[in-house]
Amino acid sequence: MKGNTLTPSRLTRIALIGNPNTGKSSLFNALTGLRQKTGNFPGVTVDKKTGRFTHSSPAAAKTFEITDLPGTYSLIPSSPDEQVTTRFITNHDQDALPDCVLVIADATQLKRSLLICTQVIDLGLPTVLALNMSDIAQRKGITILVDVLSAQLGVPVVAVDARSGTGISRLKEVLSLTNQGTLKAFHPGKKQSAGSHDIPYLKDLLLQVQQQLSHGPDLDENTHEAILEDTRERQVKIDRLVDHIQTRNEGSGKDLTTMLDGVLTHPLWGYLIFLGLMLLIFQAIFSWAQWPMDLIDMGMTNAGIAMKEFLPDHFISRLLVDGVWAGLSGILVFVPQIALLFTFIGLLEDSGYMARVSMIMDRLMRSFGLGGRSVIPLIGGMACAIPAIMSTRIIGHARERLITTLVIPFTTCSARLPVYTLLISLVIPEDQMLGPFNLQGLVFLGLYLLGFAMALLAAAILHLLFRKREKSVFIMEIPEFRRPHVGNILNTVLEKVRIFVTDAGKIIIGVSMVLWFLSSYGPTPESSGSADPPATTLETSWAGQIGKTIEPVIKPLGFDWKIGIALITSFAAREIFVGTMATLYSIEDQDNEQSLRQKLLSERIPGTNKPRYTLAVGLSLMIFYAFALQCVSTLAVVYRETKSLKWPILQFSIMGILAYFASLITYQLFS
Structure with a gap:
């Protein structure tokens, strides 16, 4: 272990570790604010979230770099995510070890939260324990003797409320004073007798586990027995300790969380309430986002007109205005809807409601060959399939993890939102109602439900095709209901919008430049002359020729x-x-005063004067995008996760064929 004293000039590295649903992300945000970045841990596709903060003391100012590790209940890993956490704080490279481990514990579930804390202490790393949700513990009549707990564990303990910021300054001060020193071992002894074999000390045990998991998913019998014995002995000591330092004043009657859970996790009402919330969310996305979308659309259109008038008529000017600016305008106008979607998702997650959704969905999942752990990635697919597929690493069973990975792209991600919004606004009248509900919002909800239903159907088929070898068990911590923290949600929304704009923006700039060139020049002389009518130029351009080549295939x-x-x-x-x-x-x-929607509405089929974008065409396109895997990044991450080209190729092919024939049937039915 490192024995050096930290110097003020050196960056202090902190590892943040704790159980799922203990407020780890809230504490990370409270410490770092917006000074965060996201990458990957070396060799794996698990997100690595790091951030920085500074703390000034009379002696000097210190800068800290904190790494938010995947949530785990124990340093004995049971999934790829948890293996990342264990490897990070048991690194053989002494210089790569964190200078301090910040363990977060739920003050209302202290016995469960302390297991991993005692394991970290026994590794000999400088440790600080943050007791989060102290306010909820007080409301539930729980009193914790923090000083006694600190003395018994031999590490500093700080009571905090990460959501409100209470105790964060004190925590930073304690972290700045924590140096390597002689620490008290919670579970001392290098060897402990257990029947006919010896239990290695924790670090040796973790090394054995990692070595065995590198060769396969199973542990040998002796190691498995050693883990159980070590965990049992720790838990006995933890139970005794918590009973000593914690008192509970049980109130009369049920608390709010218990009463709400009786309704929200009900076998019938739970599903109906979830569907009702989804309907309200999609209604709000359409109605509330309209005026900021119109404002952005008008601003981008006016800016395009101004650029066209101000800039000289030149190759670069036309590329900028008709190519890049037009393409960016088509994407940026949907930022309000993206922001609203992630705001609602953030509210549901931060309040604790999404954990209840996962719980009630476990019953449904099992009917289709999946377990409750698959719910979290599938719901995460509503935001983006890429991190959702990465999150399948929480699923311990390889078969279930593969099935979940293959069906996630069916769920409706935020990238489909601009496509659906444009098409729905084209073919579904804005003022058309179905009872008290706007029809546009209902169609939007229907597309989301269709995607989820197709994911379940595909999972059921794969479940029948793949021989089942194991039965999964779903264990999940259900957090207390709490008031959503506006700052956390705002940070998340800003980050998601930034990713949407930058990722889509980088692609659209490149695509728009290539597309503008292909649309402005072509193989025939008349397609390149500036005196020709614009329609003729586009149709005879390279892009037009490519489009005409594939038109017979997609015309049906x-x-x-x-x-x-x-x-x-x-x-x-x-x-x-x-x-x-x-x-x-x-x-x-060339009349850039019209929005894209207005241009599409005025589009006519040549020779017939009939509108191009009818209800049949709009629905056909929606169904195509609901089923087709139109995302090269998703295919790349499926390849990385499965380590095989077979699965992304099969996935792309089957979803493409399904999209084509489903779209064909839809068009023929409605035309």
Whole structure:
């Protein structure tokens, strides 16, 4: 172990560790604010979230770098996520070890939270224990003798409320004073007799576990027995300690959480309430986002007109205005809806409600061959399939993890949101109601439910195809209900919007530049002349020729060659469909005063004067995007997670065939 005293000039590295649902992310945000970055742990696709903060003392100012490790109940790993946590704080490279481990514990569930804390202490690393949710513990009549707990464990203990910020300053002060020293071992002894074999000291035991897991998912019998014995002995000591330092004043009657759980986790009412909430959310996304979307649309349109008037008529000017700016405008207009979606998701998660959704969905999952642990990645797919697929690492069983990975792309991610919004606004009247509900919001909800239903159906089919070897068990900590923290939600929303804008923006700039060139120049002389009518130029351009080539294949779906081009470009990312259409129609129609929606509404089928975007075409496109795997990044992460090209190729092919025929049937039924 390192024995040096920390110097003020050196960056102090802290590892943040704790059980799931103990407020670890809230504490990380409270310590770091917006000074965060996300990457990957070396060699794996698990997110590595790091942040920095400083603390000034009379002696000097210290800068800390804190790493938020995946949540785990024990340093004995049972999933790939937990293996990352164990490897990080048992690193053989002494210089790579953290200078301090900050363990977060739920003050209302202290016996469960202290197991991992005692394991960290026995590794000899400087440790600080943060007792989170102290306010909830007080309301439940729980009193903890913090000083006695600190003396018994031999490490500093600080009571905090990460959501309100209470105790954070004190925690920073304690962290700045924590140096390597002689620490009290909670579970001393290098060897302990257990029947016919010896139990290695914890560090040796962890080393054995890691070595065995590197060769396969199973541990040998002796190691497994040693783990159980070590855990049992620790838990006996923890129970005795907590009984000594904690008193509980049991109130009369049921508390609010118990009463709410009786309804929200009910076998019938739980599902109905969840569906009702989803309906209200999608209604709000359409109605509340409309005026900021119109404002952004008007601002981007006026800026495009101003650039066209101000800039000289030059190759670069046309590329900038008709290509890049038009493509970006088509994406940025949907930022309000993306922000609203993640705001609602943040409210549901921060309040503790999403944990209840996972619990009631476990019953449904088992009917389709999945377990409750699959619920979290599937619901996470509503935001983005990529981190959702990465989160399947919490699933211990390889078969269930593979099935979940393969079906997640069916769930409706935020990248589909701009596509659905544009198409719904084209073919579903804004003022059309079904009872008290706006029809646009109902269609939106229907698309989300369709995606989830298809994921379950696909899981059931895969469950029948794959021979079942093991039965999964779902154990999840259900947190207390609490008031959502506005700061945490705001940080999350800003980060998600930033990722959406930068990721989509980088792609759309590249795609728009290539698309503008392909749409402005072509193989025939007349397609390159500036004197030709814009419509002729676009149709005879390289892009037009490509679109015309694939048009016979997609024409039975109701799609024309322009939609065909957008289908190709949106393979990079689904939301690029909107940017591509915006670029194509900006090049074709030099009147940039109209929005993309207005241009699409005025589009007519040549020779018939009939509208191009009918209900049949709109629904056909929605169904296509509901089923098709139009995301190269998702395929890449599936390959990384499965370590095989077979699965992403099969996934892309089957979902593409399903999308084509489902779209074909939809168009024929409604046309």
